[in-house]
Amino acid sequence: MITSLLLVLPELLLTGGAVFGLLLGSFLPRRRQWAVRALAALVCAAALAATVAGWHRTSTAFEGAYSVDVPLGATRVVVLVSVLLVLCLAGTDIHGHRRESEFVVLVLLGALGAVLLSGANDLLLLVAAYLLASVPLYALTAFGKDAPGTEAALKYYLLGALLGVTMLFGALLLFGTGGATAYPALREGLPGAPGAAVAVGVIALFAGLLFKAGAVPAHFWVPDVTEGARPPVAALVTTIPKIGAVVALYRIGTAVLAPTTLAWPLLVAIIAAATMTLGNLAAFFQDNVRRLLAYSTIGQVGYVLMAVAAATGSGLALPSLLLYLGAYAVTNLGAFAVVCAFPAARTLGDYTGLRRRHPWLALSLVIVLLGLVGTPPTAVFAGKLTVFTAALDAGFGWLVVLAVANTVASVFYYLRWIVPALRSGPWAGERPGRWAAAGALTAAPATILIGVLAGPVLTVLDGGPLPG
Amino acid sequence: MLSLVVFLPVVVAVVLLAVPRVSDPVVRWTWIGTSATEVALLVGMWVAYSPGSPGSPGTSGFAYEENQRWIPSVRAGYHVGVDGLSLPLVALTAVLFLACAIYSLRQTERVRGFATLFLFLETVCLGVFVALDLLLFFVFFDLSIVGMYFVIAGWGHRGAARAALKFFLYTFLGSLVLLLGFIGLYLASSPHTFDIVELVRQDPAAGKGAVAGLILLALVLGLAIKTPTVPVHTWLPPAHVEAPAAGSAILAGVLLKMGTYGFVRIVLPVLPGTWRDYAPVIVIVGVLSVLYGALVALAQRDFKRMIAYTSVNHMGYIVLAVGAAALVGQSDAQARQLAITGAVTQMVSHGLITGALFLLAGVLYQRGGTYDMGSYGGLARQLPVFAGITGLAAFASLGLPGFSGFIAEFQIFTGSLRGAPVATAIALLGVLITAALFLRAYQRLFLGPPSRQVVGDLTVTETAAIGPLMLLAVAIGLFPRFLLDVIEPAAGAL
The missing domain is CATH 1.20.58 (Methane Monooxygenase Hydroxylase; Chain G, domain 1)
Incomplete structure (x- = not known):
């Protein structure tokens, strides 16, 4: 006991x-x-x-x-x-x-x-x-x-x-x-x-x-x-x-x-396919940042579930799953941190002029949103890479192709948020909450750090020795 | 040493961002200084790159090699190095970025952002050409898209937002398809690895049949979009037309080379058998790009759009060469080497000449406010220096002897003739059409009666930016050995 x-x-x-x-x-x-x-x-x-x-x-x-x-x-x-x-x-x-x-x-x-x-x-x-x-x-x-x-x-x-x-x-x-x-x-x-x-x-x-x-x-x-x-x-x-x-x-x-x-791997694969496709498609024309992020999280879960589908078919499934979960958590929280910093900015247009007034928060937002796309060398890229490899290894080629198509599609709606944030214009929003801004400024570099250090992280997740 | 060359620009970019309140002149001159340092470093590396000297290629065929563990779980490493195929492109990248830095001296709009983006792009572009690991290659390849997107969207002309979005989505799709191919190669290799040198040794696709075909399809599609070849070129014209001049120069001069470089660095050596099986298709795609690019360019009224389409035409020659090189096979090593040497020379030549042409297009737009060739005329009398250099660039681009384009295209045609005689003969028509379109464009812009008053010949900084590019093109055209001596051994080993 x-x-x-x-x-x-x-x-x-x-x-x-x-x-x-x-x-x-x-x-x-x-x-x-x-x-x-x-x-x-x-x-x-x-x-x-x-x-x-x-x-x-x-x-x-x-x-x-x-x-x-x-x-x-x-x-x-x-x-x-x-x-x-x-x-x-x-x-x-x-x-x-x-x-x-x-x-x-x-x-x-x-x-x-x-x-x-x-x-x-x-x-x-x-x-x-x-x-x-x-x-x-x-x-x-x-x-x-x-x-x-x-x-x-x-x-x-x-x-x-x-x-x-x-x-x-x-x-x-x-x-x-x-x-x-x-x-x-x-x-x-x-x-x-x-x-x-x-x-x-x-x-x-x-x-x-x-x-x-x-x-x-x-x-x-x-x-x-x-x-x-x-x-x-x-x-x-x-x-x-x-x-x-x-x-x-x-x-x-x-x-x-x-x-x-x-045939539970197939069942999970189908759920993953439906989840990522629906999440990404529904996010397309959202004007409300929180709803956009909500659908983006649905899409992300679809990618994660690919690793579950590959669980018995690939040795890489477990480390890739855990890496993706960690990468997703930090990146998603980074995006929400910007939302928390400006609770009154509800629509994408409300972020116009963010770059001019709060350049570092704008940069963080760009990093985490591109991170959610899976742009290297951020954490989600390492996650996606390993998850895709595991799924392909387990024989879910069609699922990987679908995931790639979804990833490309997701660029569109993340850019819909990035574009106004970088546009010049008068900033209509309030001062950012100090704590939330600190969260955003921590999460954004963290996503890059995890991505660059994906090697040791994967080793540890695979049951290997802790570094240091 | 190589890592220093690659990462110096991005380090400077971060410093520029981090220091509060730097004045624009400081930013401009830091940018030029960094780019000039890069060029100086590369000149040093180039001089040292010869057998017996400190920078001589090692047993692996690569000089300045560095190999560190990065993601051991998937056997991906930080493996970089240069050989005769990549060193010319690395040097080209550094030269073009310096030209853009000098050209942008008159840039007044958000200078700090512009300079940091370009420094970031320089690191990324250098990284692509030195990477010897598929993952590392992909990281840089993908980031080049992100960087260029922000250049076009942030500093482009009126329709830039749409063009930039199209560029991002289209090429991002290409890069992800390429990633699929890389993952396929990784899974096909045994033991699994992303290391290019190791993959070349393994020949992972041998005897894999349909799987090898699918991997090749993914790789070729991914690289073809970036190159771009017909029919996946449609993102290129709007991106070029809307991008700022320096952005266009880098896009055409460096980013397009990533696609063709991928063919010679990855596809050709890693999948030799499969590549040979499908080489006829590649040759056809190459010839189609040559003809289609030239014909559509002929129909353009917009000067910048026309240059954009000639890029499709010029990239087509490279695709033709790498396809034909496989068709000749090992039977005629000389023809094969000639074709590949021609392909790499063409990459360098096109980078220099088209880079210069796009910067000149920028000058034209700045003076006249439009790219429409119909609204100009008789510029030769009003802007004599501009007319001279543009004429030089146009002749260089159509492949006149004495310029680098001639050396490249001559080698491509001679090398390809044995493997694909009909295709090569048809592709020769492309040269004819290009000659016609450049002469026509020159007539419209510079000869005849002046249709409007345009003032302001090339300034000193503009000449300092564009002149060296043309000088290099002429130097390669007259004394090609210094370049060919570097390329030939590597092309022969392929």
């Missing part, structure tokens, strides 16, 4: 941070609530340190219900760094806010849910993690207590509840046919079970995870939530839960479904 607790030290730290933060927040006066934020940042840093220290420990905790391995480690790192960035982006927005500590606690709990999703090695834990990754985000979506936020939260909640129940039904079916909820036992039991029932179970189970990942056909909430919620919340919702959900999909695919005759 003690060893199990040690293995999940980062998760414990997050839980402890949330509980202690709530207590602390209820005692502190409103003007000193920043202490809760500082505590959360400290907790994240400590959890990061614990993750790195235990990087090479491959084991399971709690009687095999929770896997501690490289995918979990990578998810922890990406999620924790994302939480730090989100807290930074939210700085101006929630500083001195009436419910500042609640915001921080909900962020920590949502992040914990995402991490648990990725480590779950048992269907029951997976479902529990789904709830933990969802419920705090519903509350966060409505955090602003305004009409768009409330409406978005309601939509988010209804869809989440529906697909959560569907997921539970899928877990039930798999339990009934496979005779267990633990992944290793299911792996033994499923190949002999009736195929149709297993297929229905898997599809239902996937439904919930696809909802969390914001993939087609469970993507309807993404644009509404991104537009309706406060910008830092939108950044969080489109980044952190996706990471946990995609890794969970990968884990189910490799740990449970690999020996079955089910």
Whole structure:
């Protein structure tokens, strides 16, 4: 039990941070609530340190219900760094806010849910993690207590509840046919079970995870939530839960479904194709920056899912998946950081003159948007390169060709944002929020750095030695 | 040494960006100084590049080689080096960027942004030509598109936004298709690698049948879009017409070479068998580009558009040569070497001459406010120096003996004749049409009665920018050995 607790030290730290933060927040006066934020940042840093220290420990905790391995480690790192960035982006927005500590606690709990999703090695834990990754985000979506936020939260909640129940039904079916909820036992039991029932179970189970990942056909909430919620919340919702959900999909695919005759890689490939195509096409003529980014995140998930489809067909699938997730998180948060810096600039045209007034923020915006396209040498380029290679290696040539076409198409709408930002003209916007601007100026160089250092990063993600 | 040459401009660019409040003259002269340093460094490298001296090519055939691990998981490295195929293009790049820096002395609009973009582009272009790793090649190849997009969109003429978008989407598609081909090569090789030298040794496509054909298709399509050849050239004319003069010069002089350079550096040596199988198709594409480019150029009234189409024509000769070189095969090593040497010489020659022509077009636009040849006439009396240099460039471009174009095209035709006699004969027609169109353009612009008052002959800076390019073209035309001695050994080894 003690060893199990040690293995999940980062998760414990997050839980402890949330509980202690709530207590602390209820005692502190409103003007000193920043202490809760500082505590959360400290907790994240400590959890990061614990993750790195235990990087090479491959084991399971709690009687095999929770896997501690490289995918979990990578998810922890990406999620924790994302939480730090989100807290930074939210700085101006929630500083001195009436419910500042609640915001921080909900962020920590949502992040914990995402991490648990990725480590779950048992269907029951997976479902529990789904709830933990969802419920705090519903509350966060409505955090602003305004009409768009409330409406978005309601939509988010209804869809989440529906697909959560569907997921539970899928877990039930798999339990009934496979005779267990633990992944290793299911792996033994499923190949002999009736195929149709297993297929229905898997599809239902996937439904919930696809909802969390914001993939087609469970993507309807993404644009509404991104537009309706406060910008830092939108950044969080489109980044952190996706990471946990995609890794969970990968884990189910490799740990449970690999020996079955089910054509799940093809299913995932089709979902990936639909997701990237729909996301990119829908982003084309969006004039609202947040909706544009929302559809862009859908498109990005499509590329990530390619690596899941290649999971059993290529040795490069896992490192490419984890690299892409990390690259996506930093780049996407960088783009949202600019949105957070200018919350009043809603349409693409509102960014006219940004270059003249705030050249460094404009440069950051150009870097992260070109990064989302996958321009070398940014992080997403390294991610795309490895993901495409893995997919081609696994025999999904058609999917790679489609992804290339989608990438070219995506240039169009990212440029629609870059062009006004670089155009000369009077800047009509307000002064940028200091914290959010700092976030943008951190994320943009970070994307280039990760891209250039893709070599060592991939080695580590492949289970190789830590550098240094 | 090579890395210093490649990355010096971008380092200067970052410094220029980071220093607050630099005045425009400081920016201009820093830009010129950096470009001049690059040229000086390359002259030094060129002099040292000969057997027995410190810069002599090593056993691998490459000089100034550097090989570092970059992404070991996919066996991609930071592998750079120059040989006889790339050194002339590297030198051409440095010379053209210096010419553009000098030409842009009169640039007044957002000078800092313009200079940093060009310095960034210089690094990127040099990088493409020295890269010996497919991924590294791709990184620079792709970034050249991004850099040029911002040049066209930011400093172009009125319709620049549309033209720049078309340029970006079209060539970006090409670069991604090229990446697909690279990934295909990587997966076909065993052990998997992105290293060009290693791939050449492995001949990964041998005996792979349809897969090899698909890889070749991806590579050729990707490079053909960049070159560009018929029928994937349609992005070129609008991009050229709307780009600022210096941007056009770099686009035509350097960026187009990336496509043809890719053929000689990657496709020809890595996929020799497959390339030979499909060489007839390549030859046909080359001849079509030659004829189509020349004929469409003949029909243009817009001076800049006309030069743009002659680029399609000139690039067609190169494609013809690299196709014909494969058709001759190993049976006639001399013809093969001649064709490839001609192709590389043509890249250099076209870079110099067309670079000069586009800068001259910029001068014309600045004086007269239009590229329309019909609205000029009798300029020879009003702007004698301009008329002289433009005439020189026009004659050089149509391949008159005494200029570099003649040396290049002569070698291409002689080398290709054995492998593809009919195609070569047809392509010769292209020279005829080019001669006609340049003479006609010259008549319209410079002879006859003056139709309007145009003042302001070439200034000192303009002459200093354009003159050296023409001098080099003449020097290569009269004393080609210094260039051919570098190219021939590498072309023979291919």
